[in-house]
Amino acid sequence: MTLPTAASGLLLLLAALCFVMARSRRRDSHVRYLGALSLGWALVTARLWWHGLPLANFDSELLLVCLTPMVALAAVQFLLHYAGWRSRPIEVALYAQCVAVALSLLLAGPLRLHMTASAWYALLVAQVLAAMAFFVWSTWRARRRDFWFMAVLLSLAAAAVAVELAAQRQLLPSPWPWLPQAVLPLVLVGLGLHLVRQNGRALQSAEEARVALEAHMREASADMEQNYAQLAEQRVEQVTRQERKRIAADLHDDLGAKLLTIVHTSESERISTLAREALEEMRLSVRGLTGKPVKLIDALGDWRAEVVGRLSQTGVEGEWSAPSEDLPQTLSARAYVQTTRILREAVNNIIKHSGASRCSIRCLIDSGDFQLAIQDNGKGIPLELDGRLDRGHGMASMKHRAKQLHGQCLVESGPGYGTVIRLTIPLERHTTAA
Amino acid sequence: MKTILLLEDLPEIRAWLKALVMQVFPDGQISEAARVHDALELVSAIKFDLALCDLGLPDGSGVSVVEKLRETQSDCQSVVVTIHDDDEHLFPALQAGAFGYILKEQPRELIAEQLQRMNQGEPPLSPSIARRVIAYFAAQAKPAQPDLMPHVSLTERESEVLLRVAKGFTLPEIGVQLGLSRHTIADYVKQIYRKLNVSSRAEAALEAQRLGLFRR
Numbered sequence: 079m080t081l082p083t084a085a086s087g088l089l090l091l092l093a094a095l096c097f098v099m100a101r102s103r104r105r106d107s108h109v110r111y112l113g114a115l116s117l118g119w120a121l122v123t124a125r126l127w128w129h130g131l132p133l134a135n136f137d138s139e140l141l142l143v144c145l146t147p148m149v150a151l152a153a154v155q156f157l158l159h160y161a162g163w164r165s166r167p168i169e170v171a172l173y174a175q176c177v178a179v180a181l182s183l184l185l186a187g188p189l190r191l192h193m194t195a196s197a198w199y200a201l202l203v204a205q206v207l208a209a210m211a212f213f214v215w216s217t218w219r220a221r222r223r224d225f226w227f228m229a230v231l232l233s234l235a236a237a238a239v240a241v242e243l244a245a246q247r248q249l250l251p252s253p254w255p256w257l258p259q260a261v262l263p264l265v266l267v268g269l270g271l272h273l274v275r276q277n278g279r280a281l282q283s284a285e286e287a288r289v290a291l292e293a294h295m296r297e298a299s300a301d302m303e304q305n306y307a308q309l310a311e312q313r314v315e316q317v318t319r320q321e322r323k324r325i326a327a328d329l330h331d332d333l334g335a336k337l338l339t340i341v342h343t344s345e346s347e348r349i350s351t352l353a354r355e356a357l358e359e360m361r362l363s364v365r366g367l368t369g370k371p372v373k374l375i376d377a378l379g380d381w382r383a384e385v386v387g388r389l390s391q392t393g394v395e396g397e398w399s400a401p402s403e404d405l406p407q408t409l410s411a412r413a414y415v416q417t418t419r420i421l422r423e424a425v426n427n428i429i430k431h432s433g434a435s436r437c438s439i440r441c442l443i444d445s446g447d448f449q450l451a452i453q454d455n456g457k458g459i460p461l462e463l464d465g466r467l468d469r470g471h472g473m474a475s476m477k478h479r480a481k482q483l484h485g486q487c488l489v490e491s492g493p494g495y496g497t498v499i500r501l502t503i504p505l506e507r508h509t510t511a512a
Numbered sequence: 513m514k515t516i517l518l519l520e521d522l523p524e525i526r527a528w529l530k531a532l533v534m535q536v537f538p539d540g541q542i543s544e545a546a547r548v549h550d551a552l553e554l555v556s557a558i559k560f561d562l563a564l565c566d567l568g569l570p571d572g573s574g575v576s577v578v579e580k581l582r583e584t585q586s587d588c589q590s591v592v593v594t595i596h597d598d599d600e601h602l603f604p605a606l607q608a609g610a611f612g613y614i615l616k617e618q619p620r621e622l623i624a625e626q627l628q629r630m631n632q633g634e635p636p637l638s639p640s641i642a643r644r645v646i647a648y649f650a651a652q653a654k655p656a657q658p659d660l661m662p663h664v665s666l667t668e669r670e671s672e673v674l675l676r677v678a679k680g681f682t683l684p685e686i687g688v689q690l691g692l693s694r695h696t697i698a699d700y701v702k703q704i705y706r707k708l709n710v711s712s713r714a715e716a717a718l719e720a721q722r723l724g725l726f727r728r
Contacts, residue, residue, distance in 0.1 A: 323600075331568065334595045335522055341617050342528040350619075357617045361597060375679075379639040382680025390682070402679070 082123060085263040089120035092270045099277060107164075109273055111156035116266050118149035123259060136188045143183055143195045147176040150202040157209040161216040203239060210236055227272060235265045319370075326364045333360060362415045369411030374448070374505075375404060377414050378441060385425055389437060392429045394454075400441035407443070407505050416479045417450070417503065420487065423472040424452045424499050432456025432497060443505070447485070450501040459491040476501075514540040517563040519551045519574055520593065525616065529564060529593065532620060536627045537562075548572040555580050562631075563590040564614075567601055575608045582609030582709065591630060599644045606645075606705060607712035612636050634683070634698035635705060642677040645708060652711060664711040666704065673700045 096113030103109060122145055151172040158164065179198055186194040210232045217225045238261040337360070340353035378400045389396035409417070428437050434456030442449050459473070473489055476499070480487035485503035514537050520526040523546075530542055543558060545551040548571050555563075555577065563581055565574035578590045589611040594601060602613050612635035614626055626636060649666050666674070669690075676686045683701075687694045 326596075326598075330595050338595060338616055339522060339524045342620075343524050354617050354619070357595075365598075376639070376643060379643075379678050379680035383639045383677075383682065386680065386682055386685075398680075 082259055085259060086120045086124055088267060089116045089123075089263050092267055093117035093120065095270060096273070099273065103277065106159075108156050108159035111152050111159060112266070112269055112273065115149065115152035115156055116270070118145060118152050119262065119266065121145055122149055123263075136191065139191060139195075140183055143191070143198065144176070144180045146199065146202055147172075147179045150206055151176060153206045154209040157206075157213040161213045162220075163212075163216065199243075203243065206239070207236060224272065224276070231265050231268050231272075234261055238262050238265070322364065322367075322369065325367070329360055329364055362418065366412045366415035369415070371408045371410050372414045373405075374407040374409055374443075377409055377417070381418065381421055385421065385439060388425055388429070394429065394434060395436045397436070397438040399439070401443060405443065407448075409448075409505075413483050413503060416483055417501070420476050420479055420501055421450070421452070423476055427472065427497075428452075428454045428456065432458075434496065446505050448503045448505050450499075450503075452499045452501075453496060455496040458493050458495055458497055459489070514561045515558060516540045516542045517551065517554060517558075517560045517565075517577075518542055518544045519546075519548075519563070519565040519569070519577060520544075521546045521566065521569050532624060533564070533627070536624050536631075548574065548576055551577045552580055555584065559585055560588045563588055564593045565590060565610075567592060567594045567596065567605065575605050578605055578608045578610050589630065591627075597638075599640045602641060603644045603648075606641070607708055609709040609713075611702075611705065632698075633695075633702060635701050637677050637683075637701050637704075639678050639680050642674045645704060646671070646674050646678060648708065649711070652715075664707050664714070666707065670700050670704050670707075673697060674704065 093113045093116035096109050096116060100106065100110040100113060122142065154172060155169065158168065182194055182198070183191060214225075214229055214232060217228060222228075334357060337353045337357045341350050341357070344350045344353065382398050382400065386396050386398055425437075428434055432454050434454035437452070437454040440449075440451045440453075476489075477487045480501055480503065483503050485501065487502075488500045489497065490500075491497040516533055516537065518526060518529055518533065520529055526544060526546070530544065533540060533542060540562075543554050543560075545554055546569075548569050551565070551574075560581070563577065565577050567574045574592060574594075578592065581588045581590045590609065592602065592605040592610045592613040593616055594605075594613065595616045596602065597615050605613065612626075612630045614623055614636075618626075630636070649671075653665060672690065673686060676689065677683075681689070683697050684694050686692075687697045690697070
């Protein structure tokens with residue numbers, strides 16, 4: 079195995095490698111051209127060791143010279159494409175050049191073969207050198223990472239080509255001629271390895287991009303899910319509100335109008351009052367069924383206005399104490415409505431039955447419970463024969479309502495002591511996210 | 513001598529209201545209407561001092577009559593008389609320029625008292641309405657509406673009054689707390705309603721403009 083043979087073998091391998099790589103990366107046409115260049119150069123230098131070509135001397139020379147423009151084409155195209163500059167006119171010109179070379183040699187005939195060939199060689203070398211220069215300039219401008227590496231390789235190649243030319247003109251002593259044969263294949267292999275490394279890097283960055291994309295997609299779909307859940311919630315709320323409006327409107331139109339007519343046309347005070355209370359109940363029921371949760375601080379405001387207003391109208395001195403700071407808790411619509419009913423019932427009793435002159439209402443929040451204490455200085459609830467409190471006066475319904483809210487309602491009463499109603503409602507069960 | 517408009521479609525209720533109004537204003541001249549259409553005609557013909565409008569009528573809402581009164585007869589006190597006690601119905605009426613509201617099912621004496629109060633310049637204001645007004649003006653103050661001109665906002669005093677009403681204090685109590693007379697507090701409430709009306713009209717005009725429609 080001699081050096082030229084080894085070199086050619088190496089180049090053939092490189093060409094094969096390039097073509098295989100080019101198949102998976104169709105975008106990178108420069109790889110194909112490197113393969114072509116390797117193959118071409120391997121064929122050109124094959125004459126150094128392959129002597130068994132069954133052609134006449136002239137014909138083999140002709141073949142060789144025709145091969146060189148193709149090698150030049152591959153080199154120029156490789157450099158241009160690798161620099162990122164594609165030009166159709168140049169490509170067409172290079173192919174045309176191959177044809178022109180062949181034609182010119184045939185026309186020149188065996189006598190002027192060497193002369194024509196030398197002229198063409200000069201031209202081709204000039205083209206390749208120009209392409210190299212362009213490549214170096216272009217990568218310098220683009221500040222590519224591989225600028226220095228490529229510059230060194232190309233300088234070596236250029237030097238090798240210069241030495242070869244000089245050797246051909248017998249300008250250099252003989253030890254040097256082997257240099258181009260050793261250097262150029264190595265340069266090509268270096269280029270090939272560089273491309274392989276680039277390929278590896280590209281693969282890695284593509285992998286990283288894919289991972290990042292996946293993470294981004296996960297985030298985006300989590301976002302979308304959340305948005306969808308929010309939208310669905312809003313939709314449910316909207317539908318509920320519409321239902322509420324519809325029910326309320328229906329009730330108010332039919333039932334409300336009829337009850338109202340009774341309120342204002344009945345001659346019996348009691349019937350009017352009953353009809354009025356029925357109307358109030360109707361409103362509360364609609365609200366409790368389909369209403370939105372109420373902030374505790376708002377509920378306290380509503381209750382205060384109603385209770386203090388009613389007490390002052392009937393001449394009972396009212397005292398209201400409740401936490402005044404902004405409370406974060408909310409009551410479900412049902413809890414609000416039921417507590418309103420209990421409060422109304424208690425105040426009704428005070429106004430109608432207790433004969434009290436003073437009444438105090440205290441509200442406070444204690445360990446997660448809402449506590450309401452209504453106290454009056456009236457005559458108290460009469461005891462039944464068995465010593466227990468008279469279950470009339472709506473006590474039973476108050477206790478029942480409190481129990482429905484998972485709370486409790488205690489009543490203490492006695493003559494001279496007045497009456498105290500203590501209502502406790504746990505807030506956690508009815509607290510809904512504000 | 514007061515000219516009074518009564519807009520109510522249920523005949524028994526209308527009769528009852530008329531009797532009540534005559535009791536409160538013995539020298540009142542009452543015109544009745546059972547439909548929005550008739551009421552609007554009356555409004556263009558007669559100058560009213562007081563209008564009692566129902567909201568739910570067969571051919572529309574009493575709010576349109578309130579609006580027309582506000583536009584053409586701004587001295588007229590329009591009072592919404594309704595069965596609905598929720599702010600969803602009452603708030604738009606107030607935005608349209610209603611002076612106050614009366615809940616229909618209340619006992620006669622109470623309604624008479626409320627009418628008297630309104631006559632003396634003290635409109636009603638419940639905690640839920642107050643909360644709604646606070647929320648409305650808070651939304652107006654957001655910088656997302658920079659092009660809303662004129663920018664109507666509440667004074668400090670007015671906001672204070674609203675907050676206390678929302679907490680459930682009665683007007684006399686608020687007067688005591690702020691060291692002002694009940695009458696002054698009532699004036700604040702009137703101002704608040706007026707600003708609400710002005711702001712709502714400006715907002716509506718802007719919206720109409722944005723939609724490419726034009727109002728007179």
